[in-house]
Amino acid sequence: MKELNELILPEDVKFTDEHEWARVEGDHVRVGISDYAQDQLGDVVFVELPEVGSSFNKGDEFGTVESVKTVSEIYMPVSGEVVAINEELADHPEYVNTDPYGKGWMIEVAPSDLSEMDSLLDKNAYLKLLEEE
Amino acid sequence: MKEPIGTTGLALNEPLIWEKGRKGRTGFSLPKRDVEHAPLDEALTGDGPDLPDLSEVDVVRHYTRLSQWNYGVDSGMYPLGSCTMKYNPKTHERQAALPGFASAHPLLPASLSQGILRMMATLQRFLGEITGLPAVTLQPAAGAHGELTGMMIVRAYHNDRGAPRHKILIPDTAHGTNPASSVLCGFSPVPVKSNERGVLAPETVAELMDEDTAGIMITNPNTLGLFEENIRKIADIVHGKGGLVYVDGANMNAMMGIVSMGNIGVDLMHLNLHKTFSTPHGGGGPGSGPVCARQDLAPFLPVPRVKEKDGTFHLSYDHPKSIGKVHAFYGNVGILIRAYSYILSMGPNLKKASQLAVLNANYVKEKLKDTFYLPYDRPCMHECVFTDKWQEAHKITTLDIAKRLIDYGFHPPTIYFPLVVHGAIMIEPTETESKETLDTFIASCKAIAEEAKESPELLREAPTKPKVRRMDETRAARHPQLAG
Numbered sequence: 001m002k003e004l005n006e007l008i009l010p011e012d013v014k015f016t017d018e019h020e021w022a023r024v025e026g027d028h029v030r031v032g033i034s035d036y037a038q039d040q041l042g043d044v045v046f047v048e049l050p051e052v053g054s055s056f057n058k059g060d061e062f063g064t065v066e067s068v069k070t071v072s073e074i075y076m077p078v079s080g081e082v083v084a085i086n087e088e089l090a091d092h093p094e095y096v097n098t099d100p101y102g103k104g105w106m107i108e109v110a111p112s113d114l115s116e117m118d119s120l121l122d123k124n125a126y127l128k129l130l131e132e133e
Numbered sequence: 134m135k136e137p138i139g140t141t142g143l144a145l146n147e148p149l150i151w152e153k154g155r156k157g158r159t160g161f162s163l164p165k166r167d168v169e170h171a172p173l174d175e176a177l178t179g180d181g182p183d184l185p186d187l188s189e190v191d192v193v194r195h196y197t198r199l200s201q202w203n204y205g206v207d208s209g210m211y212p213l214g215s216c217t218m219k220y221n222p223k224t225h226e227r228q229a230a231l232p233g234f235a236s237a238h239p240l241l242p243a244s245l246s247q248g249i250l251r252m253m254a255t256l257q258r259f260l261g262e263i264t265g266l267p268a269v270t271l272q273p274a275a276g277a278h279g280e281l282t283g284m285m286i287v288r289a290y291h292n293d294r295g296a297p298r299h300k301i302l303i304p305d306t307a308h309g310t311n312p313a314s315s316v317l318c319g320f321s322p323v324p325v326k327s328n329e330r331g332v333l334a335p336e337t338v339a340e341l342m343d344e345d346t347a348g349i350m351i352t353n354p355n356t357l358g359l360f361e362e363n364i365r366k367i368a369d370i371v372h373g374k375g376g377l378v379y380v381d382g383a384n385m386n387a388m389m390g391i392v393s394m395g396n397i398g399v400d401l402m403h404l405n406l407h408k409t410f411s412t413p414h415g416g417g418g419p420g421s422g423p424v425c426a427r428q429d430l431a432p433f434l435p436v437p438r439v440k441e442k443d444g445t446f447h448l449s450y451d452h453p454k455s456i457g458k459v460h461a462f463y464g465n466v467g468i469l470i471r472a473y474s475y476i477l478s479m480g481p482n483l484k485k486a487s488q489l490a491v492l493n494a495n496y497v498k499e500k501l502k503d504t505f506y507l508p509y510d511r512p513c514m515h516e517c518v519f520t521d522k523w524q525e526a527h528k529i530t531t532l533d534i535a536k537r538l539i540d541y542g543f544h545p546p547t548i549y550f551p552l553v554v555h556g557a558i559m560i561e562p563t564e565t566e567s568k569e570t571l572d573t574f575i576a577s578c579k580a581i582a583e584e585a586k587e588s589p590e591l592l593r594e595a596p597t598k599p600k601v602r603r604m605d606e607t608r609a610a611r612h613p614q615l616a617g
Contacts, residue, residue: 068607
């Protein structure tokens with residue numbers, strides 16, 4: 001397990017209190033799980049993702065991550081329609097562990113209200129949440 | 134600590150059985166053919182199954198060697214929480230092998246099956262008495278199947294009243310199969326959070342319970358090994374809104390002869406005969422998950438039912454409100470015989486078994502609470518749940534502790550479950566273990582906690598003594614190889 005000061009917490013993403021991250025990329029928002037989440041889960045062996053075209057509200061469960069330890073739900077950081085999913089995770093679930101903010105991304109969303117990003121946690125607020133856990 | 138029970142010894146390698154086969158080798162001689170060759174209908178012929186040619190000694194050595202790599206409840210303590218891995222007395226096997234039982238064919242008419250039907254009728258009565266819920270079906274094949282049958286009965290009950298319901302309350306300390314069983318029956322599970330004492334608060338249930346909620350599915354004792362002390366109040370709340378209380382009885386080993394489920398407001402529940410009633414499980418199955426219900430729910434139970442009329446037994450099918458059949462023939466009858474044998478052997482001592490199971494778990498809890506972090510420090514029932522919180526500082530996890538226990542000669546406890554506890558180590562000793570065995574287990578756990586501080590590598594590299602070292606579970610899950 002990583003110590004808090006070993007965690008990678010990029011400046012260009014925002015976090016949820018359920019440990020997803022969201023990054024604005026043009027008109028879309030890319031979503032994955034944080035370094036803390038992947039570290040807690042352990043080796044990820046399967047990621048279940050929604051179909052492209054499905055729509056969710058902020059906070060809805062959109063998929064599950066299965067590790068050798070447990071199965072965990074993943075929740076939408078913002079409302080919107082799923083416009084792309086990371087197909088590569090089917091063959092390489094380990095990307096969630098090795099590169100959670102890069103090759104381990106999960107879905108791309110066309111947000112229905114981009115201002116929802118403001119309600120998410122920045123690096124410092126997220127770190128504070130982790131300190132309390 | 135005395136000499137540890139875990140040691141190394143000569144283990145024999147053994148290939149896949151297909152690799153052992155040699156063309157023409159055989160394990161038995163067919164009697165000389167005394168009829169003429171006759172052609173078979175081509176539709177009935179084809180390639181045979183891919184089976185190796187083996188002699189008897191090949192087969193015996195193959196399975197003996199595999200069994201020597203294994204660890205079972207006949208080898209040692211198996212404190213796998215939530216699984217009730219108690220010893221299975223060998224007399225059960227003797228009863229189940231009686232030719233009248235073992236040779237009975239399920240298609241025999243009732244008139245030729247009176248003994249087996251009488252055994253089933255008596256077992257139903259016993260289970261009805263133990264639970265306080267007299268309407269019993271023995272058909273379901275295991276715990277989750279019992280849950281499914283129970284949920285089908287709940288649905289049938291509401292539909293029969295002309296008021297179908299769509300939701301079901303499921304606590305966060307329930308077994309993982311509970312939400313799955315209810316979803317299969319068309320219910321939406323509504324999670325209920327347990328309180329800071331690790332049990333359900335009546336207020337939380339009251340907030341969520343409404344007239345579209347079919348009832349609550351509650352595991353009692355729950356997966357933290359704690360008795361749901363508010364069950365009576367919770368049952369009143371659920372009944373007040375017209376719902377039913379279903380209990381997952383997987384943890385009944387804490388309560389035989391102590392709690393009458395019928396009296397504390399439970400409407401129906403399942404039992405795991407393969408746990409509580411000491412029939413083989415965990416690879417040695419199959420299981421059996423009878424459902425016991427209030428008498429007024431009897432019309433909905435599966436068919437066929439074992440009935441008695443004028444001293445003879447028959448199977449009755451004429452129950453129009455029944456949910457129908459849930460298993461071929463009448464369930465896993467061989468397992469029923471073992472459970473029946475257990476109940477008759479134990480008699481009033483069933484209560485003692487539960488008392489000792491609870492005593493053993495509390496003994497382990499008290500003796501280890503300075504060694505491992507105990508999130509809910511209060512009397513437990515049949516199992517106790519620790520975590521790896523104090524070992525985290527040495528970068529040692531629950532998994533490392535579990536693997537090291539193998540080196541000490543114990544089957545590891547259940548780990549990372551229940552999910553509400555981070556890094557859970559869930560220990561269920563059962564009434565099987567003597568104080569001496571428990572003390573050896575406790576001393577081993579304490580030694581491992583010391584090693585975690587002094588030489589953590591011993592844990593990270595564990596197990597070192599068994600035939601195979603730590604398995605690459607990740608690779609097995611990512612790239613499963615399912616063929617022989």
